[in-house]
Amino acid sequence: MMERTFVMVKPDGVQRGLIGEIVSRFEDRGLKLVGAKLMQIDRELAEDHYAEHTDKPFFEDLTDFITSRPVFAMVWEGQDAIAQVRTMMGATDPADSDPGTIRGDFGLDMGRNVVHGSDTEPGSAEREIKLFFEDSELEDYERIDEPWLYE
Structure with a gap:
């Protein structure tokens, strides 16, 4: 099932120069970037x-942190x-994240876990995408490698 999800590189990830590494991991997996922007929340x-x-x-610490510096907001599309x-992000607490996951490789602290991604609750991804992106900011296109990614 093709679907879209919201991902954000949090201020700690932006400050540490991890945007490119994180984007590369999702692209390498075969997911398609359909929206992205650097922004101050x-x-x-x-x-x-x-x-x-x-x-x-x-709550206060969470909102203070996420508004403290720019974030990199993204929308990714792909099957499931x-x-x-x-799975690629790893557990919320980096101490519980497996090596090879984004949080397992780059996160050091629960409050500084580098990325946010929509949870699996129905409608969460759609709600978060609408909070951060206008429809006109999202692209529909076919990647040249899609026939090689999906049956």
Whole structure:
């Protein structure tokens, strides 16, 4: 099933120069980048994005961090893209992430785990994509290698 998912290189990943490495991993996997932008998240967007955590004690720290420096927001497309991206990112806590995953290779701290990706809850990816991207900012195109990626 072809689907789209949202991924964000968080401020720690941007500051550490990991955008290219992270983009390369998803491209190497065969996922298609259909939207991307470097942006500074404002407080309102951060609160909307993390709305499910509003009542949790870490909400303030989370929103303060995500608004502290630029992020790199992306939309990836591919067969089972949501599950593929979740696997490639690794566990939320880098200490629990396997080597070879993005968080396992680059994350050092739960609060500085380099990337965010849409969870597997129905509608999460669509909701996050709409928060960060207008429809006009997303591209529909066929990659030349698609016949070699999918049956």
